[in-house]
Amino acid sequence: MHTSREPILPWWAAGILLGLVMTLAVAVKKPLGVSTQFVVANGAILKEAASDYVDGHDMLKQAKYHTPGYGWWFDIGLFVAASATAVLVGKFKPRATCEWARANGSVRKRLILSFIGGFILLFGTRLAGGCTSGQFASGWAQLSLSVVPFTVAMFAFGMLAARIFFPKTPGVSEGA
Amino acid sequence: MLSQMQILALGVGGVFGMALIVAELADPDRIIGTLRLKDFHAMRTIAMFVLTSMVGVWVLSQVGLAHLSIKPAVMTPVAVGGSLLGFGFGMTGFCPGTGLACAAAGRGDAWISVAGMFLGALAFIVLWPFIVPQLSDVWNYGQTTLPEFTGSPSWWWVGGFVGLGGLVLFVTRPRRK
Numbered sequence: 001m002h003t004s005r006e007p008i009l010p011w012w013a014a015g016i017l018l019g020l021v022m023t024l025a026v027a028v029k030k031p032l033g034v035s036t037q038f039v040v041a042n043g044a045i046l047k048e049a050a051s052d053y054v055d056g057h058d059m060l061k062q063a064k065y066h067t068p069g070y071g072w073w074f075d076i077g078l079f080v081a082a083s084a085t086a087v088l089v090g091k092f093k094p095r096a097t098c099e100w101a102r103a104n105g106s107v108r109k110r111l112i113l114s115f116i117g118g119f120i121l122l123f124g125t126r127l128a129g130g131c132t133s134g135q136f137a138s139g140w141a142q143l144s145l146s147v148v149p150f151t152v153a154m155f156a157f158g159m160l161a162a163r164i165f166f167p168k169t170p171g172v173s174e175g176a
Numbered sequence: 177m178l179s180q181m182q183i184l185a186l187g188v189g190g191v192f193g194m195a196l197i198v199a200e201l202a203d204p205d206r207i208i209g210t211l212r213l214k215d216f217h218a219m220r221t222i223a224m225f226v227l228t229s230m231v232g233v234w235v236l237s238q239v240g241l242a243h244l245s246i247k248p249a250v251m252t253p254v255a256v257g258g259s260l261l262g263f264g265f266g267m268t269g270f271c272p273g274t275g276l277a278c279a280a281a282g283r284g285d286a287w288i289s290v291a292g293m294f295l296g297a298l299a300f301i302v303l304w305p306f307i308v309p310q311l312s313d314v315w316n317y318g319q320t321t322l323p324e325f326t327g328s329p330s331w332w333w334v335g336g337f338v339g340l341g342g343l344v345l346f347v348t349r350p351r352r353k
Contacts, residue, residue, distance in 0.1 A: 007200055011217050012345075014199035015224020021195050022225070023232025025188050030245045031233075032192060034273040038297035046301070059304050070185045077189030078196070078273065079280045085197040086281035096284035098269065100208040114268050114285040118275065118292025119299070121264025125272060126300040127308070128257025129247045132271040133192075135258070138245070141229035143322045143333050145249040153258030154265065155211075161266025162211035169214055170205075 008089055022141050029070055031141060033134030035125040037075045039065055103170035113165060193277055199225075202277035204269025204285070211266050220345060227341050234334045249317040249325075253308065 009017070025032045043066030047054045054060045086092040101110040125131040128150055130138065136154065139147025178186070196202040199221050209215025210222075236242035247254075265271050270278060270289050278286035323330040 007217055008198050009200075011220035011350075012224050014195075014201075014221040015226075016228050017195045018192075018199055018201075018221070018225035019228020019230075019232055021188075021192050022229035023236060024191065026233050026242050026244065027236055028184055028188055028243070030243050032273075034271075034276065035293075035297075038272065038293050039301060041294065042298045042301055057301070057305065058309070060301060070181055073182045073185030074189035074192075075276060077186035078193035079276050080186075080193070081190035082193035082197050082202060082277035083280035085194040086277075089198060091197060092282050094282040094284065098204045098208075098283075098285070100205050100212075100269065101285070110285050111288050114270070114289040115292040117264040117267030118270065118289035119264070119296040120292075121261045121268070121270070122272060122293035122296030123300050124257040124260025124262075124264060126257070126297060127253045128261060129250070129254065131261065131273065132265070133273045135247060135254075137225060137229060139247065140226040141233040142244055142246055143230070143330065144246045145317055145320045145322055145325045146247045146251075146254050148322070149249075149251055149255045150258040153255045154262035157259040157262030158211045158266040159213070161263045162208050163266075165267050166208050166212060169212065 008091075018137075022137060026141070031134070031138030033071060033130060033138060034075055034078065035122060035131040035134060036065075037068075037071050038122050039126060040068060040072055044068060099170040100166045103168045104166045117161075192273070193280070196274055196277040197281065202274040202281065204278065204283075207265070207269040207271075207274070216350070223341060223345060227338050230334050230337060234330060237330075246319040246321060248312075248319050250312050251315040251317070253311045 007014070022032055039060075043054065043060050046060065047066040054066055059065055083092070097107045097110040101107075101113075121131075125135075128135055129146070130136075130150075132154070135147065135150045138144075139150060200206050201218060201221065203218075206215055206218040210218040233242055233244075237244065261271070268275075268285075268289050270286055272293060275286050275289050275293060279290050317325065321330070322333055
């Protein structure tokens with residue numbers, strides 16, 4: 001198909017690798033999860049800048065939401081290793097857009113949508129109690145009940161938004 | 177010096193970051209292509225990820241080595257939050273983990289998106305007292321799993337998903353031309 005470039009790993013190897021990482025994470029400490037640290041980063045700053053607010057906030061006053069811990073170092077490891085790996089496999093490249101975005105608008109539009117989308121998705125993630133790692137992948141790994149409504153909602157709205165914002169397929173027959 | 181906890185966290189986070197790049201989930205074109213049903217590589221990767229995790233975590237829990245953390249099934253915030261997450265996911269091709277990994281791979285749009293995520297977290301903190309405690313009291317099944325909820329053994333679920341999922345992945349596998 002025109003959209004699929006030659007992948008680094010076959011799909012089954014890539015999936016098994018990720019599944020083994022999940023298994024390792026559960027063996028070591030807890031299931032994979034990324035998004036809580038966005039709250040922790042804000043919480044740590046607020047703790048310095050406005051500790052009265054933090055102390056009066058029933059979520060934020062809990063130490064795990066304003067003190068960097070395991071999850072914080074996990075995200076740092078993720079970032080550093082992703083960067084090093086991208087360099088090693090030739091995927092590191094400074095750029096401001098992607099093929100789907102280029103086929104559907106300007107770089108400026110891409111950056112505005114990226115910002116708004118990031119805002120919406122992190123807000124939603126915390127409301128749902130986890131992201132694609134912490135709710136979706138970890139949820140299926142543990143067969144949690146919460147993963148069922150989460151998965152349906154996430155993919156339904158993900159497909160809807162992708163259709164709204166990226167109607168044109170990049171590559172060969174553009175506009176066809 | 178780093179503590180043992182920090183080293184462990186850096187290590188597990190590190191292998192995840194590495195895997196997100198080589199599995200190409202940290203790639204907005206793959207994600208948008210998947211949500212537009214045009215690119216089946218990432219979808220198959222995600223399915224294989226889920227099935228492998230299910231088996232791995234099930235084995236760990238059978239031998240008593242699993243550190244589980246079941247999220248409470250609070251249906252309203254999970255469904256509403258999942259919808260918002262999905263919408264942002266389809267708008268950008270990023271999620272929190274792949275957004276960080278994409279930023280690390282030099283993508284400026286991912287840096288902008290991560291900045292949006294940071295502000296989204298702040299908005300969540302500010303609005304939390306007005307929404308979350310209220311929503312948590314209704315339609316909440318607690319930290320339950322599908323086997324507990326249905327009163328069935330966990331191996332039925334794992335076996336069923338792996339059997340059915342494996343069959344679908346096998347039958348629909350891409351063939352070399």
